[in-house]
Amino acid sequence: MMEYDNETIRSLPIYKAAMNDDWDTAEHIFDVHPDKLDARLTYWWETPLHIAIGTNSSHQFVNKLIDRIVDTDVQKLRTKSWLGNTALHYAAKVGNTTDARLLVSKDPGITQITNADGHTALKLAAWYGRADTLWYLLEVTKNEAGENGTSPYTGVSGADLLTLTLTAGFCDVALYLVEKYPNMVTRRDRNGQTALQVLASKPQVFPSGSQLPHFQHLIYSWIPINLEDTSEDPVKKDGYTLRSFISKLILLFSPCTKDIYNLKLKHIQTLKLVERMCSIVLEKECHSLAWDVLGTAVSTAVKNGIYELIKVCVEAYPDIVWYDDEGYYLFIAAIRYRQEKVFKLVYEMTGHKVFAATANPTGDNPLHIAGRLSPLPRLKTVSGAALQMQRELQWFKEVEKLVEPIYRDALNKDRKTPRMVFTEEHKDLLDEGEAWMKDTSSSSTVVGTLVVTMAFAAAFTVPGGNNSNGLPLFLSDGVFLVFMVSDAIALFASTTSVLMFLAILTSRYAEEDFFYALPKRMMIALVSLFLSLAATMIAFSATLSLVLRDEISWIAAPVALLASFPVTLFAMLQFPLLVELVYSTYGPSIFR
Template sequence: MDYDDTTSIHNLPIYKAAINNDWDTVENTFNIYPDKLDAKITYWWERPLHIAIGTNSSHQFVNKIIEKIVDTDVQKLRAKSWWGNTALHYAAKVGNTAGARLLVSKDPGIAQISNRDGHTALKLAAWYGREDTLKYLLEVTKDEPGEDGTSPYTGVSGADLVTLTLTSSFCDVALFLVKKYPNLVAQKDRNGQTALEVLATKPHVFPSGSQLQYFQHLIYSWIPVNLENASDYPLRSLIFSLILLVAPCTKNLYNMKLKHLQTLKLVERMCLIVIEKGSHNIAWDILGTAVSTAVKFGIYELIKVCVETYPDIVWYEDGGFYLFIAAIRYRQEKVFNLAYRMTGHKVFAATANSNQDNPLHIAARLSPLPRLKTVSGAALQMQRELQWFKEVEKHVEPMYKEALNKDLKTPRMVFTEEHKDLLDEGETWMKDTSSSSTVVGALVVTMAFAAAFTVPGGNDSAGLPLFLEDGIFLLFIVSDAIALFASTTSVLMFLAILTSRYAEEDFFYALPKRMMIALVSLFLSLAATMIAFSATLALVLQDEISWIAAPVILFASVPVTLFAMLQFPLLVELVYSTYGPSIFLNI
């Protein structure tokens, strides 16, 4: 590198002024030494304009120095760092749209300049996810050869631009590019990927990748975005406007739905462009790689469009796995359901993988860790694995159930071997939970039993409770009875869990059912105990401290609420996983 190592020190005041937006300090220096306007002030040949515009805060300094440079020689705006970056490249990196506008207004051709890597400022804006700057540079960067002789919108550079916008989740920009430059769909970027393949790695820009609560989903479904096909748009628009006034946060749902629709339109447009090429090889390459990638991320919307566009793509092979088999391998139930409904006569095609595994062998293997962790707790994870195995077992050819793979193992043998550790973890979790809960249940049993014979206020000479005629006493008796019966039930169920054989099949239904009953019973016993305690205080102190009831009830609800908050999510998951609708939609 041709560089004087004293330059950085000598120009340190200029560097500091550029960073601190301090034009006044160096204005006189530039007047006396105009050559310093584009001097190399850092080891990497960066100029004062590079430093200032790269801060995205020294706006006055940028405005002043650009005026000075234009008055002397406008070509100095194109001064490059050692890596070939102009000031516009720096503006694109940091999202300095104001600086970019000013530069292009003075020198429109600067937008066409590439650095040593062949990157224009437009590409860097996409690379660093600077949406506003990217959209502006799209307006001013022309479809014509730059210094390197290529257009930013063709070949690898153009493919890079599309894939980088998708990496930054700017699906509206990608849709604009694909509409204007359809040939980019078939081009591969510097990593050898097509735009559709990169899109297949972005589940969050599709509806299936967005986790919405019930009410969020309800609002999402009503948000008017698709104006072309929504006949009830005026009504929906009015309702959404009212909702937006009450809850401004719903704007995020609107933006989410808009992005989802743009993404789906983008997929449809790209698939259509691929088919219009009229080449099986092109369709096979572009749609096949996208589908095989989308399976791993569970993006069934993209797969659906690709298969509907070119049905033969279900036979695309990725490492010996066809579409349906890959859905089993990666435990993507939505893709599994989609593939079965669309291509039911093909789904269990023989595989050609090195282990000679049939579909049931593949279902018997342990899920990929990311998919396994979508279910909380080893016990429920084991249950989900069994659900997958049994579902695939229902549909395979009978001979597959006892078929041997390369290692001479049947699917059931593979399942047992692969899930040995998970089975142990599930057993440990169940036993630990049951052991600790049994202690609590036993304490409640003891207290409830004792309270039944030491009623508040005591007994009269005939042995009858003194508060027998009081309505609060009836509440005490009922709640104490419920606490006793519920806690006894919970203890028995936890003991049943502790003494279980912990076979694989037990995790499918028996153990989750016992855990549900035990948790519900324990919750009821705790709630009933708190009610009984509150009723006792109210009876004993009602004549002396009449206002005691309200605070006692308030404080008594605290432990019950805490228990519900801590255990309710687990209970819901247990109920939904065991008794809820099948993840396979009863295909």
Template sequence: MFIYLTLYHLTIAPSIKDIHDIKLTHYQSERLTKEICATILKKRDHNLTWKALGSATSAAVQHGTPEVIEECISTYPDIIWYTEKGFHLSLEAITQRQEQVYNILFQSDVHKAAQANLMDKEEKENSLHKAAKLAPPHRINVMTGAALQMQRELQWYKEVENFVEPSFKKAKNKNKKTPKMVFMEEHKDLFDEAQQWMKDVSASSTVVAALIITMAFAGAFTLPGGNQDDGNPLFLNKGTFMLFIISDTIALFSSTASVVMFLGILTARFAPDDFLYALPKRMTIGLVFLFMSLAATMIAFSATLALVLKDKVTWIAAPLVVVSCVPVALFGWLQFPLLIELVYSTYGPSIFRQKKNE
């Protein structure tokens, strides 16, 4: 009992303490921010408030600290219009790809309409030009793989494109380039990487799925135990044999569907907009069917061995179940994070969650 409690304190307690320390630090930071904002506001000096809160919001948007921006705007709403040396709060939020900051700034239609007309006079760029540029490395690397990074960039571009004025979509910057031209130029290397990543994953998965098709198809005609003189399978009346037939059928059809989806990716046109929905959808479906086919193949294999050996080795079923779970678990461990990220990024809630107007 003493050893158990010691191990508990060494493993569980430090983790709980770390969480407590993080929450305490966050709470203290929020309280400190509120006190600083309140103290500055009590000075009743517009220039001091403007400079102090403006510099704070400028630093917060670059480091992705939405709590500071929210508190500054709550304390002094006009700070949302803070500009200095080409800095615009909303334009910087788009440039830095800070979706939480973006959601705070565009939480009402009034602010959204006003912010949509902002221009970087030095570069002659509007919001869509900023969204067309490549995200900073520390922000683009939050997604796994070049394809998902390209998808996130398209999501930003489409989001900003939805609220800017129609004339801004074809407006030219000081280099005589429209937002679409800037997007294609800035994302050329990422687009090539995303295309190659999609092809590599699809090609590798197609080989695996094709091997499963071969095994499942052969298994349908080479039944365990063979056939009787009348042509009927020897183990036709056994429940384990039905499990083999069902799992082999699922393996065959799911692996075939997986190959079809991956071939659809390999033969796709690979237009930039396809990375927004079409290609991730095919990749998601292909990986799901590939996982199903692998799991069904392992079940069919285990059922076959159980049928053949159960009269000789009565305890064979339990070890077979454990062994067959190993490759399925390995596939899940290696591929499920990518699959979950694909599903969440493509079908999950949008990262742009504006609050309702009050």
């Protein structure tokens, strides 16, 4: 072993030359020691070709080295590292398409060689997400048995290739594979998963998993993408042409929308891929196969909220709504995982939800399940414990409308009704919501009280003072009117905010209060506090203008500008919370 370690030290000049694309230095060494062409330079048995290709930059070195190896013995191109990787495996890992082409041109059979784990270079390109190299290797890797006796496109190897491609997000490559090798769809990979099941765990490749800002969403909706030929209907075709023209203008003047275009293209490819996979499964005319492949995919999709995949699967094979995942049918699973889009989809698609909303082997009926605390990832999609409690109540009340009346007070195996389960499961969340409400109200009450005090005092200490009759000196001035009106608004609004915050502090904090009463009071209080601060700043600006305008005529503009800063800052900090409160309480239902 010591001798081997010493040899790695003596081989450092070749190693560094391969790393730095320095062929001249290496050539002199190879002239003296031709055995070094495929010598093991590292602890992992990597040769000069492995090292140079792995840099993805020493292309000249690779070109010269390959020519020299081919002149000696072309089989040396297949020299493997300790883990059985050839130089082509290294090219696939780093995305070195340039040198991969050179290797394959000299030794076409190298594409079929597997490493110690049974992986071809093609599979590694998918594993490491190297799109360009993957497309190239798909062209040159043949559908025939390699060293391990299997084809890269069949059995577990083929399923692996497809699922790795999907994991990397290459839906266009997956579409190509599915069309050319449809049997991949029904096979399981090394982890025991089908391609459709893997796709069901990737919400980011579906429209529902991509949250775009409003402006970007508008661009997204206007960009037309059609994988098929455009419709022959003249009206549709003209409409498509108009949208295509507008989208081209958008892309021309806003190149950054290219990312949005690619995102929409991926979404369309994904939906087409799901449709094709479902059709391939059903073409087998085997219920057990369809039940297994579509059922596991739907079960996974429910957990991730991918309603698009569920919709395609259910439309292709409606019986799949009865797939049993740990005792939960599709409709009940949507409640269990708090996936409102899936819940809404099943509700709208079929009346079978009436039969699906029955008790399961655990003894819980759907209302018991709705009464349990949401999974933490779903709970955290709503900010603040108070709004989380509100969302939990919304779920409970929605499910309560759907279940049979007998289930509303039914007992589970623990002899508890749904409401008892809800109260027990949400005890900690209720306490957190109460603490959040009280902390917010206490802090805001202090601010509101200060504004009340200032606004009240300002009404009796008007700018400029009073005359001998007790009337304000600036009474006939328009700016003084602005001062008085804004001061009155500040007083009334701040008083309202203080009263509403006090109402929150003295609330009983029952579960039902979080559904409507407490959010409503918080909204009124926050809006009132904002108005009082804005009015106070206006009153202050008007006062300075009245007092200083004779001496400093330009004071009004900068004072107004500076006064707007704290108001804007307050709006930026509190507006998102206010919007969420309004939308959650008065906006369209999450179930629509």
